[in-house]
Amino acid sequence: MTNNVSATPLHDRVIIKPAPAEQKTAGGIIIPDTAKEKPQQGIVVAAGPGKKDEPVTVKQGDTVLYGKYAGTEIxxxxxxxxxxxxxDILAVLS
Amino acid sequence: MTNNVSATPLHDRVIIKPAPAEQKTAGGIIIPDTAKEKPQQGIVVAAGPGKKDEPVTVKQGDTVLYGKYAGTEIxxxxxxxxxxxxxDILAVLS
Amino acid sequence: MTNNVSATPLHDRVIIKPAPAEQKTAGGIIIPDTAKEKPQQGIVVAAGPGKKDEPVTVKQGDTVLYGKYAGTEIxxxxxxxxxxxxxDILAVLS
Amino acid sequence: MTNNVSATPLHDRVIIKPAPAEQKTAGGIIIPDTAKEKPQQGIVVAAGPGKKDEPVTVKQGDTVLYGKYAGTEIxxxxxxxxxxxxxDILAVLS
Amino acid sequence: MTNNVSATPLHDRVIIKPAPAEQKTAGGIIIPDTAKEKPQQGIVVAAGPGKKDEPVTVKQGDTVLYGKYAGTEIxxxxxxxxxxxxxDILAVLS
Amino acid sequence: MTNNVSATPLHDRVIIKPAPAEQKTAGGIIIPDTAKEKPQQGIVVAAGPGKKDEPVTVKQGDTVLYGKYAGTEIxxxxxxxxxxxxxDILAVLS
Amino acid sequence: MTNNVSATPLHDRVIIKPAPAEQKTAGGIIIPDTAKEKPQQGIVVAAGPGKKDEPVTVKQGDTVLYGKYAGTEIxxxxxxxxxxxxxDILAVLS
Known part of the structure; x- marks a missing residue:
């Protein structure tokens, strides 16, 4: 799998490839089955340049957690x- | 097709020519048919100068993705x- | 027709003479008949000085597009x- | 009629003497009878010093237009x- | 009557002794009986130091107008x- | 009674020991029985360091007034x- | 128990291991049973770098109080x- 995509996000936006719903990471993330919003995980495939004086801090290849309803599907x-x-990204997994 | 139009957007506004609904780009964008808001694509035909200390970063000719309900028809x-x-623009396609 | 009026807008306000509903400009603007908010066009007859560090960028005589429900009638x-x-002004026509 | 009043507005507030409802100004303002909020006119009798780095720009004696529901009666x-x-002031008449 | 109170307001808060409801000031303020919110008047008995770069501008002894529902009773x-x-203070009477 | 507690508030938060409901202070505060929100009084037992460029101005031992519904019980x-x-603190009593 | 986790929070986010519901800390925190929102306690297992000019002030190992409904379960x-x-963190216990 290559994470290169033919798109560059604007400003502080990030493009993420979601992990399959049942996937377990090396770090062993399991999403608990509760009433609260469950974070999802995925891999950063492209990141924008950030906003004025606030560069984006995630980079291509990072495995990240994000809110279940975050983002727009493309x-x-x-x-x-x-x-x-x-x-909308909560944490970077290592 | 020429993208020149006889109008200049104010501030951080951008004029976009939407791609036909079925169009596929060189980059192969296909809008998935889901319940989430589907981004649309189009070509920038004119861009404003930006806001104070925040110049607009897209330029004429860029193919861009934007939210389905973004903008005003003219x-x-x-x-x-x-x-x-x-x-309201999500990403620039390359 | 003279566009001089005996009033000076405050701050970032602009006084506009709306074009007749059926008017076509030199630039050929036709407002499409759709469900979305249709922008209107008119001519700037007076512009305020702008806000601190943000001078107004339109000037008397500019033909402008603005949202259908923008502004107050006087x-x-x-x-x-x-x-x-x-x-509330979207673009300057040329 | 003297416009001097025994009160000083705080900050960016302005005290206005409303024109009688039927009054026509030298500038010939007539408020159109439409469904939109109609601006009113009056004369500035006292103006506050403004906010930090933003001095008030109207002065005593100015004839001004303001929104119908602007302000507090005293x-x-x-x-x-x-x-x-x-x-809340839209324009200064001249 | 002394206006000294054993309390110091924090930040931009001001302690006010309201005038009796029927009181007429030297300046002759009479609150009109209309449907709009009627301002009240009172005397400043203590003022806080203000917020960062914005010192409070009223001082002990000032007679002030304020909105009918402004403040907390103590x-x-x-x-x-x-x-x-x-x-929440509209003007200082003189 | 000692006001030392084994907790340090973060940022601009303050820990307060509420005065018993019937208590009268040296300053003679009596909370009037009206329909408006009644302020309460208490003693500061710990204060955070404040926010950037805005240090907290109350200190341990201060008797303070605060809104009836302010804060979280711990x-x-x-x-x-x-x-x-x-x-959420209105004034410091002296 | 080790508090090391294979995740780094972004910006001003903090990862917390909640204390068991009945747990009493060395500091003797007992959550009162009232109608108000009850704060919870837990131990910081990872903290982000903070926002621009506002570094995070809690650190790994800190026992903290936070609002009952704060945060996302992972x-x-x-x-x-x-x-x-x-x-969303109220105080650090000591």
Whole structure:
């Protein structure tokens, strides 16, 4: 799998390839089944330059957690992706 | 097709010529048919100067993705166009 | 027709003489008949000085597009005019 | 008629003596009878010093247009007056 | 009557002793009986230091007008007082 | 009674020990029985460092007035306390 | 128990391991059973770098109080954790 996509997000937006719903990461994230909003995980495939004096801090290849309803679905080059603002990203997994 | 229009957007507004609904770009964007808001694509035909200390970053000729309900419809010189703020643009396709 | 009016807008407000509903400009603007808010066009007859560090960028005589519901109706010197903030103006026609 | 009142507005507030409802100014303002909010006119009798780095730009004696529902009614020295923020004033008539 | 109270307002808050409801000031303020919110008057008994770069501009002893519903009722040293932000004060009477 | 507690508020938060409901202070505060929100009084037991460029101005031991519904109840070391932002404090009694 | 987790919060977010519901801390915090929102306590397991000019002030190992409904539940490395903004943290216990 290559994460290169033919699109550049504007400003503080980030394009993410969501992990399959059942996927377990190396870090062992399991999304608990509760009433609260469940964060999802995915891999950053492209990040914008950020806003004035606030560069984006995630980078291509980062595995990130984000809110279940964050972002907008897009399909680029046959991949189903999400585009969201960096502030919708909760954490970077390592 | 020429993208020149006889109008200049104010501030951070951008005039976009929407792509036909079925169009596929060189980059192969296909809008998935889901319940979420689907982004649309189009070509920038004119861009304003930006706001104070925040110049507009898209330029004439850029192919861009934007939210389905973004912008206001206008007709200039016989073309059906949209005018929206640059922050309504999600990404530039390459 | 003279566009001089005996009023000076405050701050970032602009006084506009709306074009007759059926008018076509030199630039050929035709407002499409759709469900979306249709922009209107008119001529700037007076502009305020702007806000701190943000001078108004339209000037007397400019033909402008603005949102259908923008501004407040006033009558000055027998002319039916609109007064609105410059941010309610979408574009300057050329 | 003297416009002196025994009160000083705070910050960016302005005290206005409303014109009688039928009054026509030298400039010939007639308020059109439409469904939109109709601006009113009056004379500035006192103006505050403004806010930090934003001095008030209207002065005593100016004839101004303001929104129909702007301001708070007060009676000072037997005159029925309005006190409002300067941003509620639309234009100065000349 | 002494206006000294054993309390110091924080930030931009001001303590006011409301005038009796029927009182007429030297300046002759009479509150008109209309449907609009009627301003009240009172005397400043204590003022806070203001906010960063914005010192409070009213001082102890000033007779002020304020909105009918402004502030919070408190009793200090047997006096019925109001404590409000300075921005709730409309004007200083002279 | 010692006001030391084993907790440090973050940012601009303050921990307060509420005065018993019937208590009268040296300053003679009596809360009037009206329909408006009644302020309460208490003693500051711990204060945060403040926000950037805005240090907290109350200090441990200050008797303060605050809105009836301000803050969150906590129990620390057996004392029933409130934790609130400093902006919820109306005045310092002396 | 180790508090190391394989995740780094973004910006001003903090990852917290909630204390068991009945747990009493060394500081003796007992959450009172009232109608108000009850704060919870937990231990900081990871903190983001903060926002521009506002570094996060809590650090790994801190025992903190936070609002009952603060944060989003996540599971990392088999631990049930919360991720929240630092401004949702009320105080650090000592």
């Amino acid at each position: 399909q680029i080059d046959g991949q189903e992706l999400l585009i969201m603002r960096e502030t | 007709q200039i010189d016989g073309q059906e166009l949209l005018i929206m703020r640059e922050t | 009558q000055i010197d027998g002319q039916e005019l609109l007064i609105m903030r410059e941010t | 009676q000072i020295d037997g005159q029925e007056l309005l006190i409002m923020r300067e941003t | 009793q200090i040293d047997g006096q019925e007082l109001l404590i409000m932000r300075e921005t | 129990q620390i070391d057996g004392q029933e306390l409130l934790i609130m932002r400093e902006t | 599971q990392i490395d088999g631990q049930e954790l919360l991720i929240m903004r630092e401004t």
